[in-house]
Amino acid sequence: MALEHAILVSLLERPGSGYELARRFERSIGYFWTATHQQIYRVLKRMENDGWVDVRDVPQQGRPDKKEYSVADLGRAALSSWLHDPIEPDSVRHDLAVKIRGAAFDDPTALIHEVKRHRQAHQDRLEHYLAGEERDFTGPEANAAAARAPLDPERELQHVVLRGGIAYERMMIGWLDDVLTTLARFGPGR
Amino acid sequence: MALEHAILVSLLERPGSGYELARRFERSIGYFWTATHQQIYRVLKRMENDGWVDVRDVPQQGRPDKKEYSVADLGRAALSSWLHDPIEPDSVRHDLAVKIRGAAFDDPTALIHEVKRHRQAHQDRLEHYLAGEERDFTGPEANAAAARAPLDPERELQHVVLRGGIAYERMMIGWLDDVLTTLARFGPGR
DNA sequence: TCGTGCTATGCAACTCGTTGCATAGCAAGT
DNA sequence: ACTTGCTATGCAACGAGTTGCATAGCACGA
Numbered sequence: 001m002a003l004e005h006a007i008l009v010s011l012l013e014r015p016g017s018g019y020e021l022a023r024r025f026e027r028s029i030g031y032f033w034t035a036t037h038q039q040i041y042r043v044l045k046r047m048e049n050d051g052w053v054d055v056r057d058v059p060q061q062g063r064p065d066k067k068e069y070s071v072a073d074l075g076r077a078a079l080s081s082w083l084h085d086p087i088e089p090d091s092v093r094h095d096l097a098v099k100i101r102g103a104a105f106d107d108p109t110a111l112i113h114e115v116k117r118h119r120q121a122h123q124d125r126l127e128h129y130l131a132g133e134e135r136d137f138t139g140p141e142a143n144a145a146a147a148r149a150p151l152d153p154e155r156e157l158q159h160v161v162l163r164g165g166i167a168y169e170r171m172m173i174g175w176l177d178d179v180l181t182t183l184a185r186f187g188p189g190r
Numbered sequence: 191m192a193l194e195h196a197i198l199v200s201l202l203e204r205p206g207s208g209y210e211l212a213r214r215f216e217r218s219i220g221y222f223w224t225a226t227h228q229q230i231y232r233v234l235k236r237m238e239n240d241g242w243v244d245v246r247d248v249p250q251q252g253r254p255d256k257k258e259y260s261v262a263d264l265g266r267a268a269l270s271s272w273l274h275d276p277i278e279p280d281s282v283r284h285d286l287a288v289k290i291r292g293a294a295f296d297d298p299t300a301l302i303h304e305v306k307r308h309r310q311a312h313q314d315r316l317e318h319y320l321a322g323e324e325r326d327f328t329g330p331e332a333n334a335a336a337a338r339a340p341l342d343p344e345r346e347l348q349h350v351v352l353r354g355g356i357a358y359e360r361m362m363i364g365w366l367d368d369v370l371t372t373l374a375r376f377g378p379g380r
Numbered sequence: 381t382c383g384t385g386c387t388a389t390g391c392a393a394c395t396c397g398t399t400g401c402a403t404a405g406c407a408a409g410t
Numbered sequence: 411a412c413t414t415g416c417t418a419t420g421c422a423a424c425g426a427g428t429t430g431c432a433t434a435g436c437a438c439g440a
Contacts, residue, residue, distance in 0.1 A: 001425080031282065037389085063386085092222060092358070099195075156376075164287060
């Protein structure tokens with residue numbers, strides 16, 4: 001399981017609370033890993049027990065106190081050992097593809113709406129990613145930062161992962177267009 | 191959860207035993223859904239109890255008997271109702287992307303081997319898909335079959351899903367090349 | 381002041397998925 | 411005779427992930 005490792009990476013990039021991690025998992029980390037706050041709190045607790053992370057109580061004004069987690073030596077070692085361990089390519093699961101093949105036994109055109117909805121969701125995410133890329137990697141401000149610190153691995157690797165997300169969304173949009181063209185051939189009704 | 195629905199679709203395409211389903215999930219269905227035989231047997235049992243599928247004992251010579259499952263009316267209805275239910279776009283989980291971002295805190299070049307392995311796996315799957323496409327959809331024999339039964343939804347929809355698998359593998363190969371180029375920039379050692 | 385909404389953490393119950401193991405028939409090689 | 415390997419089904423235990431709910435502080439507007 002990689003949730004603990006995803007958390008370690010995120011905490012190495014910047015220490016934070018469970019709640020903050022949950023929000024990161026909704027955005028930037030969200031393009032390659034998802035997790036709810038429940039999962040994150042539970043795993044953080046286990047990682048704390050295992051000595052992978054350190055906790056620090058941070059009082060805040062205007063909002064509840066938080067527990068800020070940071071990576072301990074044991075956690076760094078655990079991450080390093082996982083990084084050197086080969087893993088299998090992830091298995092894919094696409095409910096939508098199941099639906100598309102299943103549509104042959106129902107009314108294929110009834111799926112058009114659903115496919116369009118998914119296409120829109122991917123379009124939205126693509127635009128979100130592109131905006132993030134402009135802001136953090138290709139925009140003028142980001143370029144100035146890059147000039148000050150060229151070949152920064154953290155930055156470059158975050159960017160290449162983001163490019164993966166962008167490529168994925170573009171691929172999905174193209175494929176969903178292909179699906180829509182195919183569905184349209186069956187005409188109205190069944 | 192869609193495993194039961196994936197099984198329904200597969201059984202509608204052709205009735206079969208749990209063992210046969212497990213093998214289908216290793217290949218053709220494997221490009222959008224994975225499942226082990228344990229999962230399949232357990233879910234088949236539940237579906238049988240719910241009256242979604244019918245079972246028939248099939249004696250075989252030279253090998254153990256099998257139970258052949260086929261879709262019952264209730265199962266067809268369940269599939270249909272699921273097809274008309276909107277679902278959320280699937281969340282993505284890529285261990286490899288976690289590793290890539292994590293590599294910033296270790297030796298980035300140590301990942302090169304791992305990435306190459308994954309690239310090869312995707313290359314192999316792509317070739318497997320392309321061979322299947324040629325055999326079932328674009329080859330001479332397949333074309334003759336298509337001429338006899340044009341606009342067959344089952345066939346067309348299977349093909350468009352396969353094209354999705356092909357597009358996915360091509361995207362992954364392209365992205366992994368991008369990753370390799372990026373990793374190479376950090377030179378040997380850390 | 382009452383509801384709404386955001387930050388922040390957590391429990392309990394449940395379902396889903398994986399892993400290891402077990403059984404059993406039969407074929408084919410050594 | 412023994413082992414290996416494929417078909418075929420299944421149990422038991424565990425771990426991962428989801429869902430519903432609960433609590434609590436504070437801000438802000440109607």
